[in-house]
Amino acid sequence: MRNASASRLAAGARRRSPIRWRSSRCGRAVAAVAALAIAVIGPLAASGATARASSAIQPLRACGDLVGDYGIPGAATHVTAATVVPAANGQPEYCDVQGYVEPAVHFQLKLPTTTFNGRYVQYGCAGLCGTIFPTTFPACGGTPGGDFAVAATDDGHVGKGGGFLAILDGSWAANDQAARDDYFYRAPHVVSLASKRIIAAYYGSPPARSYFDGCSTGGREGLLLAQRYPHDFNGIVAGAPAAFMGPLNGVYFTWMVRVNTDARGAPILASAKLPALHDAVMAACDRLDGLADGQIDDPQGCTFDPASIQCPAGVDDASCLTPAQVDVVQKVYSGPADASGHRLYPGGAPRGSELSWDGFLVPNPQFGSIAPLPDNYLKYLGYPIGAPASSVADFKFTLGEFNRLTPESLKGNALSLDLRNFQRAGGKLIIWQGWADGNISVFGTLDYYQRLWQANGGLAETQQWARLFMVPTLYHCGLGGYKLNTFDPFPELVDWVEHRHAPDRVIASDQDSHGTVLRTRPVFPYPQRAAYTGAGSIDDARNFAPAAPLVPPHDVIRWAGAYLYSIPGPVAPS
Ligand SMILES: [Ca+2]
Numbered sequence: 340m341r342n343a344s345a346s347r348l349a350a351g352a353r354r355r356s357p358i359r360w361r362s363s364r365c366g367r368a369v370a371a372v373a374a375l376a377i378a379v380i381g382p383l384a385a386s387g388a389t390a391r392a393s394s395a396i397q398p399l400r401a402c403g404d405l406v407g408d409y410g411i412p413g414a415a416t417h418v419t420a421a422t423v424v425p426a427a428n429g430q431p432e433y434c435d436v437q438g439y440v441e442p443a444v445h446f447q448l449k450l451p452t453t454t455f456n457g458r459y460v461q462y463g464c465a466g467l468c469g470t471i472f473p474t475t476f477p478a479c480g481g482t483p484g485g486d487f488a489v490a491a492t493d494d495g496h497v498g499k500g501g502g503f504l505a506i507l508d509g510s511w512a513a514n515d516q517a518a519r520d521d522y523f524y525r526a527p528h529v530v531s532l533a534s535k536r537i538i539a540a541y542y543g544s545p546p547a548r549s550y551f552d553g554c555s556t557g558g559r560e561g562l563l564l565a566q567r568y569p570h571d572f573n574g575i576v577a578g579a580p581a582a583f584m585g586p587l588n589g590v591y592f593t594w595m596v597r598v599n600t601d602a603r604g605a606p607i608l609a610s611a612k613l614p615a616l617h618d619a620v621m622a623a624c625d626r627l628d629g630l631a632d633g634q635i636d637d638p639q640g641c642t643f644d645p646a647s648i649q650c651p652a653g654v655d656d657a658s659c660l661t662p663a664q665v666d667v668v669q670k671v672y673s674g675p676a677d678a679s680g681h682r683l684y685p686g687g688a689p690r691g692s693e694l695s696w697d698g699f700l701v702p703n704p705q706f707g708s709i710a711p712l713p714d715n716y717l718k719y720l721g722y723p724i725g726a727p728a729s730s731v732a733d734f735k736f737t738l739g740e741f742n743r744l745t746p747e748s749l750k751g752n753a754l755s756l757d758l759r760n761f762q763r764a765g766g767k768l769i770i771w772q773g774w775a776d777g778n779i780s781v782f783g784t785l786d787y788y789q790r791l792w793q794a795n796g797g798l799a800e801t802q803q804w805a806r807l808f809m810v811p812t813l814y815h816c817g818l819g820g821y822k823l824n825t826f827d828p829f830p831e832l833v834d835w836v837e838h839r840h841a842p843d844r845v846i847a848s849d850q851d852s853h854g855t856v857l858r859t860r861p862v863f864p865y866p867q868r869a870a871y872t873g874a875g876s877i878d879d880a881r882n883f884a885p886a887a888p889l890v891p892p893h894d895v896i897r898w899a900g901a902y903l904y905s906i907p908g909p910v911a912p913s
Contacts, residue, residue: 355702358665373535374528396455399543403436407537413913414529415441418537423452423502431474431485436537440529444521446492447471447533450541456486458833459538459546460702461531461572463557466506467496467720468522475828488538488546492530495521497765498619506556509715513725522720523584523751524567527551527560527913531571549838552829554578554816555779557771562753562773565768567910568606573837576829579779579816582787583684585748586758586900587779589721590741591684591712593734594675595700596680610697611657616668617821619648624690628889629870632877634822635813636868638689638774640889645669671700674780682898683741686782694821695777709778719746741899748903754906756794758805767835768805769828769842774815774822782808785894790904793895807865810847812913822900823847823860829896846880 409416418438426432436448462474471493476485496518498505503767512519546826551572553561558580581587594784601607621907624641627632629674635641645668650659660668674687679764689694702708714731735739771785784807792801812822831842842864849858859880861869870886871877 349521394456395451395798396457398434398450398541399451400541402436402450402452402541405434405436405537405541409533409540410535411440411529411532413911414532416529416536417441424449430479433476433485434541438533438537438861440526440533442517442521442530444492444495444526445497446490446530446533448488448490448823449474449591450484450488450538451476451725454485455542456485456548457544457547457699459548460487460489460550460829461527461534462489462491463527463551463553463555463558463560464494464506465554467498467509467715468492468494468506468556469496469508469511469630470502470505482755487550490534492526493501495524496828500650505536507711507715509719512720513718516724517903519720519747520750520909520911522684523747524563524789527564528568528571528911531564531568531826531900536910539708539888546786548831548833550574550576550829550836552832554763556581558582559584559751559753561768562770563751563757563908565761565766567908568756569758569764569766572766573764574767574832575769576832577768579776580753580784581779582753583748583900583903584751585721585744586741586903587783588713588733589729589744589748589829590675590736591780592709593731594684594715595671595688595734596708596710596713597729597734598670599700602661606702608660608664608696608701610656610703611696612660613693613701615648616660617657617691618647619645620690620693623647628868630877634821635691635774637809638691639689639887643690645672654733655795661687671696674782677737677741677899681738682896683738683900684780684783685786685896685900686780687779689774689781691821692730692775692777692797692814695775695819697776699741700781717826719777723747738899745903749906749908751909752903752906756904757907758795762795766804767832769808769832769835770805771808771810771812771826771828771845771873772825773815773820775812776815778815779821782894782896785809785865785892786898787904789892789894802864806842808842808845808862810862811860811866811900813847820849823849823858825850826862844885849878878880 358523383511393849402421418670420437422435424433424435434450439445455869471491474489474491496511498508502773539545549572551561558577561575561577561581562580564571598653599606599608620643623643624635627640645665648659649665650661655661675683697703698706699709710731715752717729723746772781784796788807792798799888810826815819817826826847828845831845834840843864844861847860847862848856850856858878862885863885867885869883872882872884875882
């Protein structure tokens with residue numbers, strides 16, 4: 340009962356899950372690339388954090404005593420269970436707190452019993468949420484990690500199917516505006532209030548530092564928290580943010596499914612075609628960044644035309660594309676538009692991302708496709724309750740239908756450019772995304788970031804508190820990549836918040852299934868690029884230096900939703 344799209348969308352949550360295929364970067368990658376990273380960028384946050392491990396904060400009361408009611412204004416909270424879980428598998432002993440914020444925002448909060456150092460991290464969810472993904476403790480400091488209290492939430496509802504299937508279900512939202520609002524904008528905020536209150540009850544004071552780390556929907560939540568609840572978190576990681584609520588879930592995903600569906604409902608482009616397509620893109624564009632190294636560092640310079648591998652008449656094999664398949668690929672690259680060419684989303688899939696389309700817009704016989712997510716969104720969440728709904732099969736790509744999604748979309752969009760209160764509060768924001776993300780368009784993230792710095796005093800000024808890292812070859816939320824496949828800027832965020840060391844690079848790596856590092860590369864704050872120094876291994880990050888972009892960024896895109904950036908969404912009453 341797996342679904343590739345769901346699991347890819349859940350990648351942000353899985354990054355912290357004990358069931359994921361690799362352990363959290365905060366532990367593993369610090370170990371894996373520590374020597375390299377220290378050589379390149381100096382000691383990580385780990386050094387300072389380790390020093391504090393000896394001053395761990397001890398609980399004031401028994402774990403089980405946390406069960407009860409907490410009268411938090413606007414966030415009445417009930418802890419229904421609190422039990423001690425012994426240390427195991429590199430995780431410290433902790434008090435496992437389970438509860439909910441009224442009406443139904445369920446959460447799990449893990450409180451280390453002997454290693455807490457005053458830090459709190461809350462993880463984002465994925466897709467339409469509806470389940471609490473398992474969490475692990477980041478090991479940025481303490482031994483064996485666990486100096487953070489960690490929490491996660493289902494965002495206020497339980498999705499059908501459980502696990503990864505739950506995040507595709509929207510039926511809970513059909514007639515429940517409160518549940519919609521919890522998903523759109525309330526749940527992560529009220530869980531932060533509840534967690535801080537419970538932490539204070541357990542240890543005697545609320546956390547000294549609070550962090551949020553999410554990807555995909557979790558990335559949307561991260562941006563939204565910085566915009567609407569600027570005092571909840573000191574530092575936020577927003578990966579591959581699903582910031583365009585209606586335009587993404589209602590239009591973009593629907594487009595990706597529909598352009599690849601023929602009149603009989605069958606897919607036009609099949610999985611078997613993707614390797615040849617990707618190989619052709621690489622042959623055309625790998626060298627554009629100056630190195631033929633199996634990675635396209637920045638696909639913006641790549642203008643590969645899929646017509647260049649069109650099959651001869653009468654041929655349809657894995658080495659080439661039929662004219663209909665060429666048309667699909669062109670529409671996937673260009674992104675949603677109406678019949679007149681008006682963009683209904685700021686971009687499409689980047690060149691280089693082709694292999695990650697399998698199980699997303701290209702149905703995989705074993706894993707399915709993304710289709711259930713936009714279908715559930717259009718049927719159950721996308722329109723005001725009582726208004727006519729739509730579906731993937733019926734949606735019309737018109738400006739009228741686009742605008743009909745706006746009233747509900749505004750509640751969940753994370754597109755405001757006014758982050759002044761977050762900035763004034765000293766908040767630090769890291770946005771990141773893989774350049775080969777075939778699920779959520781990188782061009783929307785770039786569009787938002789340029790609008791953000793243009794509205795906040797320019798790029799250099801904005802980089803004092805908000806930085807973007809674009810990671811070559813990485814897929815959605817770091818669930819693999821065609822070369823570099825591992826990236827996690829969370830330790831750098833902690834270092835930024837606690838030591839005012841603004842991250843001037845984050846190391847990405849290519850790791851095999853055993854965790855062996857095959858390549859490291861620095862990722863510099865966008866729009867800087869990594870340039871080979873000309874000496875030493877191209878698999879070693881030390882041999883790359885920051886350089887100006889080959890072409891200055893012009894990332895603002897003219898599209899139908901440009902008016903959305905100036906409309907702040909609602910906040911939860913307190
Ligand atoms: Ca290259």
